Amino acid sequence: DVKVTQSSRYLVKRTGEKVFLECVQDMDHENMFWYRQDPGLGLRLIYFSYDVKMKEKGDIPEGYSVSREKKERFSLILESASTNQTSMYLCASGARGYTFGSGTRLTVV
Amino acid sequence: AQKVTQAQTEISVVEKEDVTLDCVYETRDTTYYLFWYKQPPSGELVFLIRRNSFDEQNEISGRYSWNFQKSTSSFNFTITASQVVDSAVYFCALSEGDDKIIFGKGTRLHILP
Numbered sequence: 001d002v003k004v005t006q007s008s009r010y011l012v013k014r015t016g017e018k019v020f021l022e023c024v025q026d027m028d029h030e031n032m033f034w035y036r037q038d039p040g041l042g043l044r045l046i047y048f049s050y051d052v053k054m055k056e057k058g059d060i061p062e063g064y065s066v067s068r069e070k071k072e073r074f075s076l077i078l079e080s081a082s083t084n085q086t087s088m089y090l091c092a093s094g095a096r097g098y099t100f101g102s103g104t105r106l107t108v109v
Numbered sequence: 110a111q112k113v114t115q116a117q118t119e120i121s122v123v124e125k126e127d128v129t130l131d132c133v134y135e136t137r138d139t140t141y142y143l144f145w146y147k148q149p150p151s152g153e154l155v156f157l158i159r160r161n162s163f164d165e166q167n168e169i170s171g172r173y174s175w176n177f178q179k180s181t182s183s184f185n186f187t188i189t190a191s192q193v194v195d196s197a198v199y200f201c202a203l204s205e206g207d208d209k210i211i212f213g214k215g216t217r218l219h220i221l222p
Contacts, residue, residue, distance in 0.1 A: 031208050040118075042200065042214035050208070058209070070164065095208045096142055100154040 003027075006091050006101035013108050019078040020106075021104050022092030031095050032067065032074035034058075037088040037103075049074055081108045111136045113203050113213035121219040122191055130186040130216045132201030138162075143177065143184045144202040144210065154200070162186065188218075196220045 007022040035043040045058030047066040067075040090099035112135040118198040201213045
C-alpha cells in the first residue's frame with residue numbers, strides 16, 4: 001500500500017521555536033508538496049519540489065522554508081514559529097493527482 | 110490565473126436524499142486536470158476522481174457521479190441516495206499541467222440520519 005507519512009499527528013510548539021515537519025513517501029515520486037489548511041480558506045500551497053535539491057515557492061511561503069536532500073523526504077521548516085502558523089499541515093506527493101499524508105496539526109503557543 | 114470556486118460552504122441533507130456539490134473553475138490553459146477529494150472527520154484527504162480537459166464524458170462510480178461541462182467551466186459532483194458515511198468536507202481542485210494543484214475552499218456536507 002503506497003504511503004505518505006508525516007512524522008507527527010499533533011505538535012505543540014512555543015513562539016520563536018524552530019519547527020521541523022517531516023514527510024516521507026515510498027512511491028518514488030518526483031513531486032512533493034506542502035499545504036496548510038485553515039477553516040474557510042481551504043488548502044493553500046506553501047512550497048513544492050519537483051526533484052531532489054529543488055524547491056519552489058507556492059502561494060504562501062513567508063515564514064517557511066523547505067529541505068529536500070533525498071527523493072523520498074520533504075521537510076517543512078518554520079524558522080521562528082508564530083501563533084499565526086497554528087494550522088493543519090498536509091504533505092502530498094505525486095503527479096496528475098496526489099496522495100496525501102494524514103496531516104500534522106500544529107499549535108504554536 | 111487559475112481559480113476554483115465552491116460556492117456552497119455547507120450543505121445538510123437527510124439520509125437517502127440526492128445531493129449535488131457545485132464546482133466552477135477558471136483557467137487559461139487548454140490542457141488541465143480537475144479533481145475531487147474527500148476529507149472525512151479523520152482528516153486524511155482521499156482522492157475520488159481526476160478528469161482531463163479533453164474528456165467531457167460524465168463518470169459514474171456507484172452512488173457517485175460527476176458532470177464535467179467545459180461550456181460552463183463546471184465540474185459538479187452528485188451523491189445519489191446519500192448515507193451518513195458520506196458526511197465530510199469535499200474539495201474540488203484544478204491543475205494546469207505543472208502538477209501544482211489549486212484547491213477550492215471546500216464544501217462541508219452533513220448527512221442527517
